[in-house]
Amino acid sequence: MRAISLRPMTRTLALAALAALPLSSPASAHDLERERLLQAQAEALEDAVAWDILEDLTTEVGPRLGGTPAEARARAWATERLTALGFANVRVEDYRMPTWVRGEEKARLTGPYPQDLALTALGNSGSTGPAGLTAEVVGYVDYAAFLADDPANQAGRIVFISNAMPRNQDGSGYSMPFGAPRWVGPNEAAKRGAAAIVVRSIGTDHNRTPHTGNTSFEEGVDPIPAAALAVPDAEQLMRVLERAETAVRMELLLTPRRLGMQPSGNVIAEVPGRDPSAKKVLVGCHLDSWDNAPGVFDDGAGCAIVAAAAKRVMDMGTPARTIEIVWFGAEEVGLWGARDFAERHDGTDYHVVAESDFGADRVWKVTTDLGEHRRAEADALRAALAPLGIASGDYDQAGGADVGPLRAEGAPGLSLRQDGTRYFDLHHTANDTLDKVDPAQLRQNVAAWTTMLLVMAGPVE
Ligand SMILES: [Zn+2]
Incomplete structure (x- = not known):
């Protein structure tokens, strides 16, 4: 004993x-x-630290797109706050990354039913140039229909691809095939000679707030202008296409720019453990956000939650294992921070890695991927989380974009799954603001992460 x-x-x-x-x-x-x-x-469950971090970061820094001066301000803010909270070894690991910034964005149907449409450029979109472009719209109900059509019908036109993302608690609607129009549509449309592409936002709301997000073009494919229509505007365009007896024409203005290689970085802090040779516990989030909102759900909340939990453990004493807090940079625009981190650090040095990047609503399920030989530990975690109303999930599953590269190197993982029922109403929109946060659910997250750290990094003495 x-x-x-x-x-x-x-x-x-x-x-x-x-x-x-x-x-x-x-x-x-x-x-x-x-x-x-x-x-x-x-x-x-009475925590105030997470709310303070979230409110202060998203107010004092605001939007913080990867590679931009705003993200650099976020790193400076983060370094100062993590130091003030009492963490050890607070530092930035710098890297450089190709950087894209938004310009003007406007869309208007010029005929047969002239009207404006709400849309926003996707990350990595090409530019129409300052004069914009006008072309006929060719529309498809989903990505499969777009692929099945003859590229000759798409060349020189503005391709529109719809989709219908379902709403669900686990966020599984944010995956193929619903995400295909955004993730792979622009690249494929460019290869087929389309002048531009607009897609229905990957989102579950019916507000006129389009959802941005990254897309990517293959090496050698010239990026075409690519944007997401707000969900009601995509539905409107679909109705117009169904009724129009003459060609539907769109005037599109998108003027994003590429700034070349710019500085970014990961902000790291520690709660030193009693045994420096023991494998560490990593808790992560991403510090960057999209540029159209202060990034409260995505992912200021995650950074607030993991830091507040680590601080609670630190204030109780010294854990057996070192807790490493990583506020990753430039996640949204291509996981640049995650990749840089995995290059410098070894996944096998970690006892477990976990990230919070699914908003601020309550944790409802825990899943683990620790290996069969650590079943007792996985069960101890489940038992510890049960009083918070957290259900037991799979033993061979853990997610997370930023810890993905470490997981690929062999790091064991776990996920504290948050309720995503309303996450995709806000995700990547201008509506991702502080007023949407339910403080009680935010605090439940802090309790869940504190519990996880006490089990995985403990005992605390
Ligand atoms: Zn995120």
């Missing part, structure tokens, strides 16, 4: 818990550990 030494604050709490136990059942170390866990959860 391991001796437990507590810091004064937690000792008082544990003693209070002890006093509550009946005299006939002396507390075992296990009982004490459980009491400490429940106490830590109760305190985390």
